[in-house]
Amino acid sequence: MSDRRSLPVPAGLAGERVDAGLARLLGVSRTRAAELAAAGRVTVDGQAVGKSERLRADAWLEVELPEPEVAVRPPQAVPGLRIVHEDDDIVVVDKPAGVAAHASPGWDGPTVADGLRAAGVSVADAGAAERQGIVHRLDVGTSGLMVVAKTTPAYTDLKRQFRDREVGKTYHALVQGHPDPLRGTIDAPIARLRGADHRFGVVAGGRESVTHYDTLEAFRYATLLTIALETGRTHQIRVHMAATRHPCVGDLTYGADPVLAQRLGIGRQWLHAMELDFRHPRTGDRVTVGSDYPADLAEGLRRLAD
Numbered sequence: 001m002s003d004r005r006s007l008p009v010p011a012g013l014a015g016e017r018v019d020a021g022l023a024r025l026l027g028v029s030r031t032r033a034a035e036l037a038a039a040g041r042v043t044v045d046g047q048a049v050g051k052s053e054r055l056r057a058d059a060w061l062e063v064e065l066p067e068p069e070v071a072v073r074p075p076q077a078v079p080g081l082r083i084v085h086e087d088d089d090i091v092v093v094d095k096p097a098g099v100a101a102h103a104s105p106g107w108d109g110p111t112v113a114d115g116l117r118a119a120g121v122s123v124a125d126a127g128a129a130e131r132q133g134i135v136h137r138l139d140v141g142t143s144g145l146m147v148v149a150k151t152t153p154a155y156t157d158l159k160r161q162f163r164d165r166e167v168g169k170t171y172h173a174l175v176q177g178h179p180d181p182l183r184g185t186i187d188a189p190i191a192r193l194r195g196a197d198h199r200f201g202v203v204a205g206g207r208e209s210v211t212h213y214d215t216l217e218a219f220r221y222a223t224l225l226t227i228a229l230e231t232g233r234t235h236q237i238r239v240h241m242a243a244t245r246h247p248c249v250g251d252l253t254y255g256a257d258p259v260l261a262q263r264l265g266i267g268r269q270w271l272h273a274m275e276l277d278f279r280h281p282r283t284g285d286r287v288t289v290g291s292d293y294p295a296d297l298a299e300g301l302r303r304l305a306d
Helices: 018-026 030-038 112-118 152-163 236-243 258-264 295-305
Strands: 002-008 042-044 060-066 082-086 090-095 143-149 168-176 183-187 190-192 200-202 210-218 222-229 271-279 286-290
Touching (some): 018 030, 018 042, 090 286, 143 152, 168 295
Antiparallel strands (some): 168 222, 168 271, 190 200
């Protein structure tokens, strides 16, 4: 069984990539839209199109949406996933590195969503099927705090708070070199890099992205920063720091020095979500939750200071 959608391309989507346009039009993830195009389920004026082709205003768009598959994999417990706050509406977890927020194509490793289900925590039946209850994400290689909604009203309110930039998100990042000035704001648009599905960059015409940073401690080869995000783009901190030529230590995807990473024993980007501050979706009270450095990041700092 499948659901076929047929409609003219709205003028507002003219010039958009097929995957980006479908994501906006149908409310699916961009990854899901790209999968549909790759499977030949998207046609424009009767011709199958790829994910990177551009939409034309008033062209006739047809999309075949297969019935969602029922997940057969039982929830897997996630070692190191720690619940730091839970009530009837929300749960805040401290996510270890190597864990995705939710299931996605090409990822068969542990997820926060699975870990919570395995722990007997019910999350909201809201949002896309693969990410129910997940209102924001951390990269697989980034550790730290995430809030997950347990009810649909909580999901709706938290999504709005993140969209309206009402959530305080504080990270610590160990970056190569010494940023100049010692504190500042990086205001540079971010978009997916052409031909690099998993990498982003500062691109003219990208989505607005604003990062505030301040120096906590300067070492010989690197600097520990505290970072506050106004926006929450994919890889935002990693991209902005790399664009200033101060990539996160260990972030080989964005140009970090592998020799320094090896010397410090860092096998992923040195980046940790330290604090979340938001309004409770039911009571309206402020909720502030903090986290400590995981062992690998703490050891890297120790070696750097020696």
